[in-house]
Amino acid sequence: MKITVIGTGYVGLVSGTCLADVGNDVLCLDVDANKIRILNEGGIPIYEPGLEAMVKKNEAAGRLRFTTDIEAAVAHGAIQFIAVGTPPDEDGSADLQYVLAAARNVGRHMTDYKVVVDKSTVPVGTADKVRAAIAEELAQRGVDTPYSVVSNPEFLKEGAAVEDFMKPDRIVVGAEDPRAIDLMRELYAPFQRNHERLIMMDVRSAELTKYAANAMLATRISFMNELANLAEKLGADIEHVRHGMGSDPRIGYHFLYPGCGYGGSCFPKDVQALERTAREAGQELKILAAVEAANEVQKHVLTGKIVQHFGADLSGRTFALWGLAFKPNTDDMREAPSRALIGDLLARGARVRAYDPVAIHEAQRIFEGEAGVEFAASPMDALADADALAIVTEWKEFRSPDFDAIKSQLRHPVIFDGRNLYDPAHPRRAGLEYFPIGRK
Numbered sequence: 435m436k437i438t439v440i441g442t443g444y445v446g447l448v449s450g451t452c453l454a455d456v457g458n459d460v461l462c463l464d465v466d467a468n469k470i471r472i473l474n475e476g477g478i479p480i481y482e483p484g485l486e487a488m489v490k491k492n493e494a495a496g497r498l499r500f501t502t503d504i505e506a507a508v509a510h511g512a513i514q515f516i517a518v519g520t521p522p523d524e525d526g527s528a529d530l531q532y533v534l535a536a537a538r539n540v541g542r543h544m545t546d547y548k549v550v551v552d553k554s555t556v557p558v559g560t561a562d563k564v565r566a567a568i569a570e571e572l573a574q575r576g577v578d579t580p581y582s583v584v585s586n587p588e589f590l591k592e593g594a595a596v597e598d599f600m601k602p603d604r605i606v607v608g609a610e611d612p613r614a615i616d617l618m619r620e621l622y623a624p625f626q627r628n629h630e631r632l633i634m635m636d637v638r639s640a641e642l643t644k645y646a647a648n649a650m651l652a653t654r655i656s657f658m659n660e661l662a663n664l665a666e667k668l669g670a671d672i673e674h675v676r677h678g679m680g681s682d683p684r685i686g687y688h689f690l691y692p693g694c695g696y697g698g699s700c701f702p703k704d705v706q707a708l709e710r711t712a713r714e715a716g717q718e719l720k721i722l723a724a725v726e727a728a729n730e731v732q733k734h735v736l737t738g739k740i741v742q743h744f745g746a747d748l749s750g751r752t753f754a755l756w757g758l759a760f761k762p763n764t765d766d767m768r769e770a771p772s773r774a775l776i777g778d779l780l781a782r783g784a785r786v787r788a789y790d791p792v793a794i795h796e797a798q799r800i801f802e803g804e805a806g807v808e809f810a811a812s813p814m815d816a817l818a819d820a821d822a823l824a825i826v827t828e829w830k831e832f833r834s835p836d837f838d839a840i841k842s843q844l845r846h847p848v849i850f851d852g853r854n855l856y857d858p859a860h861p862r863r864a865g866l867e868y869f870p871i872g873r874k
């Protein structure tokens with residue numbers, strides 16, 4: 435099948451590459467000429483495990499190409515995926531300007547039947563807006579080319595995106611027109627594996643499903659974070675509580691980890707956007723308002739522990755930071771809890787020496803010109819001359835450190851662990867003070 439992917443970011447590049455990998459002829463479009471240049475020169479603009487090799491393989495096979503030429507991109511695919519960003523507007527609602535600009539481009543240039551697929555996370559009712567935007571463009575041209583609009587929200591996780599796309603738990607498709615339904619079934623047939631993964635539904639339900647899933651996951655995190663803070667006050671250990679809760683199959687172990695807050699490009703904005711959608715429909719989502727408020731508190735939980743230990747004035751102190759990305763296996767720092775902690779530490783006069791296996795280039799861009807932040811080439815290098823260590827991202831390489839070496843490097847032997855990476859006995863045995871989240 436001929437497929438166009440509009441927007442070659444995390445979702446667009448992964449989706450386009452995986453669709454090419456099963457034999458489709460894919461053309462990826464982006465307005466960011468720099469991104470397309472990098473891809474056309476054999477590079478890759480983001481870090482995602484396994485993606486680079488897959489891009490190269492499919493490019494070499496002639497099934498995957500990248501362009502900034504809108505007209506050529508619209509002409510190419512019978513299926514046009516819209517995978518552009520939907521950042522939050524000032525009021526928390528999803529900003530649809532990029533989605534609608536992409537839709538207009540399709541309407542402006544299409545000359546034969548197209549299935550236009552909303553893959554971006556978009557509020558309920560967006561498919562209607564996309565349909566209207568295309569209709570307006572066609573009317574301006576005085577043509578009546580047929581098209582369908584489909585909702586196909588993406589559930590891939592950054593850090594495991596290729597695996598998630600190739601072996602999905604589910605593929606949600608909201609489509610109401612038989613011609614589009616047939617095409618979507620054919621497109622996703624190679625991804626069904628041992629049982630049917632395709633869940634067909636109406637367009638509005640598909641749009642809501644994506645927000646519902648992300649909001650549920652964010653709720654679990656904030657719930658566990660509040661419980662962890664309570665466990666600390668009560669002298670209980672959240673790790674035991676987590677085991678005890680998770681063993682109930684109705685609850686399950688997944689996504690039950692307390693920490694220093696959720697971040698990333700999806701949960702914060704999707705929780706806000708769903709709240710906004712509800713408000714517009716005349717309903718308050720009280721739970722989600724609490725989820726968001728709890729997360730704001732939690733992003734500063736390590737600051738609180740640091741201040742309790744060192745006092746409010748941190749001037750002259752340096753903190754080593756392990757982890758900048760909002761989660762492991764990605765270089766994405768959008769809404770990352772590390773940013774909240776770094777901001778707090780700088781505001782209190784401290785300096786930060788940070789290490790991350792892949793996000794340093796992104797952090798350098800974000801903190802450019804910020805004198806108080808420097809970057810280290812290794813976890814141990816980050817500790818040099820630091821007063822204490824704070825752990826913000828649960829990268830695998832942080833899980834079994836040499837605690838004796840950490841102790842010998844730090845001016846004060848203290849670890850503030852925002853991800854509960856260690857059995858508290860281990861750092862303590864090495865003579866380190868250890869402050870995890872919600873543990874004794």
Ligand code: NAI
Pocket residue numbers: 440441442443444445446463464465466469517518519520532535536553554555556588589590591592699700
């Ligand atoms: P991104 O910011 O990495 O990529 C979006 C790309 O679209 C950018 O490269 C931008 O230059 C391009 N673009 C903007 N307007 C365009 C236009 N008119 N024509 C062509 N290209 C255009 O965003 P990301 O993370 O890929 O997210 C895209 C959508 O997918 C968002 O709605 C997001 O909520 C959703 N999503 C993201 C996931 C993630 O893990 N990043 C997971 C699931 C859904």
